[in-house]
Amino acid sequence: MLDYDPFDYALHDDPYATYRRLRDEAPVFHNRKFDFWALSRYDDCLAAVRNFGVFSSAQGTTLEPIKAEVPTLINADPPIHTKMRHLIAGMFTPAKVAVLEESVRELARELLAPHRDSGRIDIITDFAAKLPMAIICRLLGFPKADEDMLRGLTDAVVHRDEGVFEMPDEGMHASYALYGYFAEDMKRRAGAAPRDDIIATLMAAEAAGDLTHEEVLGYIFILSIAGNETTTKLIGNMIYQLHRHPDQLAILRAEPDLLPSAIEETMRFDGPTQMMARTTTRDVDLHGRTIPAGAKVALLFTCANRDDRKYDRAEIYDVRRNPRDHLGFGGGLHACLGAALARLEARVAMEELLAMMGRFAVDESALQRMHSPQVRGFTHVPVEFGGAA
Template identity: 70%
Template sequence: MIETAPPPLDYDPFDYRQHDDPYPVYRRLRDEAPVFHNSRYDFYALSRYDDCQRAVRDFKTFTSAQGTSLEELKAQVELLINTDPPVHSRLRHLTAGLFTPARVAPLEAAVRDMARALIAPHLAAGRIDIIDDFAARLPMAIICRLLGFRREDEDLLRGWTDTVVHRDEGVFAMPDEGMQATLKLYDYFNAELADRARGASREDIIGLLMAAQAEGRIDHQGVLGYIYILSIAGNETTTKLIGNMCYQLHRHPDQFAEVLADRSLISGLVEETMRFDGPTQMMARTTTRDVALHDRVIPAGKKVALIFTSGNRDERHYEHAERFDVHRNPRDHLGFGGGLHACLGAALARLEARVAMEELLSTLGYFAVEEEGLARMHSPNVRGFTHLLVRFVAR
């Protein structure tokens, strides 16, 4: 029997063929090329847990100041995710207190009410698109509430943020549609700020940022950038996390049965999905000096992809890392990044995802994914579905 050689190893996050199941490529990266160089786009990639963990904690070597996407920044705007200390510390301090577990806990009742309201119209049909009908709407409703945006604008804002993160196949740049969506978001934010400036102050995130601007702690562009990042992060990652949880339960019926029988496992389901199939695939950094690692040298000034979902499946860190196990409860995963840039809204995302699954399981019971109706988004950074249809016993 003649053994065929495996295809040449290639990590190309702009290749749609890798989006359905990138994990075999990630395994080969960890084993064969833990420091991988993509010569087409001239970036490097780290795929092992320890390497990604060290990189996110060493901002002096792996800087975020040149952006956290592999593409070059088209405009240098002071964004929270694109800064290092001391600027990052100043910006993060403005709202960090609003996103602690204690501060987001009172939102649980509102999240639960919204979840029930979104599910209810679909009970008689016995069919719901987990993304389009539910997961895409719930997080956006919450972040719009926190920012103080109008409920009737949620669909509009969600459409623009979805367009911003999409990437065309094989194109190493934000598409024109993404740039136009960014401009529309900024126009919307500017109009909102101008309208608020003419009225009374309000106690929400935008009100807090406007007060900070009045005190000279952030400028107008900084306020716009802050709202921009919160609008995207508050929508995309939690939406995709909820969809990925549903898909993994479908893929693992034994785990599904356990979670249905014991709802206390849902928090573990959230963490294990963040580890095993999290929405944030990778974030980029730029080297400030030559970095010698695994017998290779990453030159100074090069973009480096930190592949978090590969690190999360690293057998060097997790036993049986390629096994989905809701009992694992891996709180040290890289799903929310790490170091100074650890996800600001992690506590909110955990709350939304947990409550969403509690309500889906309590209301729908067992459900089955219609695999022929699955549709994935295409982004080098974010992994998840745009459509995930499920069937259940009609109520």
């Protein structure tokens, strides 16, 4: 019997057989236990993210009921979303992000330096978890000494306990701690010289009456989580897939200019953004079923990205594919604001990792996954390396 339960840990290691059945047998699936619906085909997910009037984000993008009444960038529809995104969208264009490459590369090399001669590295804890958090903290203006603490809190926010349809107490406490940290940071800034960072821009918007204080805090909350999780899990997933597909690693070694294409293929084939939820504003008739108004709908991006109705040989990992139209960064008005930054960080990270490691192998017996309905990736990816590539 076909079942899709994103809170079942057994699904997290390899959901793709279930995803295939969803696409083929139940493209509009209803989970009765938690009372949500799921769309699994590429065209259906793409249509949903483009139709914010019917598939709304205002009730939250998680399956669980939203607990915050203040709109955030991710939990808003136009015109609120348009106003909030416009405030800092210009900071994340490819041209603006490109100037960060030298800083990202210096930081990557600094993080890898202690491991170059050891022959072992945990891709996540030693490297991938630290790099994007350090960069987003710099963009937000947070001190280096707080990076580990902030990363731990953001990880707790996205973790879910098995079979539990709500944020765990640890996640709620982490959310409160993050909001408290952000509020204290803004208080310290009030009497100090202005800084040139994202929070300064948001505080200026608050002073101008364009954002409330609560909206600024919510904005920082979303940026701190998104700036950490996506790239961290992308790097870990990519190392794992190259380990599992040595033929593709050999192609990438021989043709390093394919790295941007390989990043897009990893986002398609095994991306970190597994699912985002919407709420229907009216009844939706699709594939012979009716999703009622007010229903939560899971848009299964990683499932849609393997839809053979969209991609030829969709279940094959092919670094030459370069599928720029994948849904790994979402789509429509809510397409990932930091996609250009994630692509830059992933490219630089992979360049430095592949240059350092030569031959490498993931210790699959020691892999550990994070558990979240929305985020797909590892908390530990131990690797042994050495020798010529």
